[in-house]
Amino acid sequence: MATIKTLAHFLDQLDESDIHYHLSSVRESSVQVSVTVEDEHWEFEFQADGKVEVQVFVSEGEIEDETGLTRFIEEHVVEGEEEFEDDEEEDDEEEEDDDEA
Incomplete structure (x- = not known):
């Protein structure tokens, strides 16, 4: 069963x-530790009940x-795509205003 000591020790090892x-x-009631190494992304979830879940991508x-x-x-x-496009249009307009000044 994992405890806060287990989490702290794991973080020390990573450091x-x-x-x-x-x-x-x-x-x-959980803490997730996300780690990316080479071409893998790891997620370690330390739960209050002592369980640890691990996912690897x-x-x-x-x-x-x-x-x-x-x-x-x-x-x-x-x-969000529409908002993203609107932001680009606003940025273009601001650049044009700056060029005119």
């Missing part, structure tokens, strides 16, 4: 190995250009 990590909380090695951004927005942030 000693110069492995960058990010702490967050995605569920009540492995890259297929494909790197996308800005079309990946567009695809993500279309698939997951449909309404």
Whole structure:
């Protein structure tokens, strides 16, 4: 059964190995440690009841250009795409105003 000591020891091991990590909380009464090494992203979730859940995400090695951004927005942030385009138009207008000054 994992405890806060287990979490602290794990973080110490990451620090000693110069492995960058990010702490967050995605569920009540838990702490998530996210680690990316090489082509893998690991998520360790330390729960208040002592359980630890681990998920590993492995890259297929494909790197996308800005079309990946567009695809993500279309698939997951449909309404945000319009806002993103509006922001670009506002930025273009501001640049034109700056050029005129």
